[in-house]
Amino acid sequence: MLVDAPRWALKLLLISHVIAAGVSLGASVHFALLVRRAVPVQSRLLRLYPTVALASWATLFALGSAIYPNYRLQVRAEYLDLHARWVSTLFDVKENLAVLIAPLLLAQWLLTRRSLDAQSGRVLRACAWVSAVCVAFNFVAGLLVTSYRSV
Amino acid sequence: MGAFCAGAAYLVTTAGRVGLFFYLPVERRWVVVAPPRTIAMDWFSRALWTLVALVVGALVGAWIESRSSGDWRRVTAALWQLAALLLSWGAVFTVLWLLRG
Numbered sequence: 001m002l003v004d005a006p007r008w009a010l011k012l013l014l015i016s017h018v019i020a021a022g023v024s025l026g027a028s029v030h031f032a033l034l035v036r037r038a039v040p041v042q043s044r045l046l047r048l049y050p051t052v053a054l055a056s057w058a059t060l061f062a063l064g065s066a067i068y069p070n071y072r073l074q075v076r077a078e079y080l081d082l083h084a085r086w087v088s089t090l091f092d093v094k095e096n097l098a099v100l101i102a103p104l105l106l107a108q109w110l111l112t113r114r115s116l117d118a119q120s121g122r123v124l125r126a127c128a129w130v131s132a133v134c135v136a137f138n139f140v141a142g143l144l145v146t147s148y149r150s151v
Numbered sequence: 152m153g154a155f156c157a158g159a160a161y162l163v164t165t166a167g168r169v170g171l172f173f174y175l176p177v178e179r180r181w182v183v184v185a186p187p188r189t190i191a192m193d194w195f196s197r198a199l200w201t202l203v204a205l206v207v208g209a210l211v212g213a214w215i216e217s218r219s220s221g222d223w224r225r226v227t228a229a230l231w232q233l234a235a236l237l238l239s240w241g242a243v244f245t246v247l248w249l250l251r252g
Contacts, residue, residue: 069176103154
């Protein structure tokens with residue numbers, strides 16, 4: 001846990017976190033668009049996007065966990081809870097949604113590694129669209145929180 | 152199976168407040184019971200239990216699937232519907248809980 005890490009290290013981790021979020025958003029949205037047909041066309045991208053989405057989520061999760069205690073003390077407790085309470089609530093929604101996205105990302109990764117019938121195609125589309133919407137929400141929420149105050 | 156277990160674990164730890172432990176960033180230590188008037192973070196334990204349940208559930212589901220016949224597809228479909236319900240419920244509960252808090 002990086003509570004008292006140098007500011008440059010925290011900034012570096014935060015920027016890496018944002019870059020991973022951008023990669024996750026790109027992969028999730030592209031994948032949702034790719035599987036919008038009833039039975040998606042088999043292609044290399046059908047396996048690539050879920051892998052990138054899952055790997056970038058894991059990176060996001062690790063980086064976010066590392067800087068979270070610092071955020072809790074120096075951003076939320078010292079500023080957001082005093083001046084912008086709704087922003088800290090928005091962050092809490094975002095962090096919990098990030099946990100709930102994991103089953104969807106893992107499911108879509110597993111489903112693209114087997115032959116798809118109509119039923120698994122429906123599940124895959126649901127996972128892809130819900131996770132893309134959640135990742136987009138988290139991306140915007142994260143930018144908004146950071147625009148108020150960051151580590 | 153993994154999504155179902157993860158949704159259940161998330162709801163149990165979030166709504167039931169069961170199995171939580173806390174990180175105290177000021178004191179930099181982990182505790183089972185958070186002292187009053189202290190900044191305590193329970194997200195790590197909630198995330199940990201949810202992810203452990205996800206991985207264990209996915210592995211158990213894959214193991215059962217490899218040993219079972221055709222009927223498992225119907226069970227999987229039912230589990231998916233329950234998982235969707237649990238995960239949606241978890242998300243709605245979290246939003247309402249945080250807005251109320």
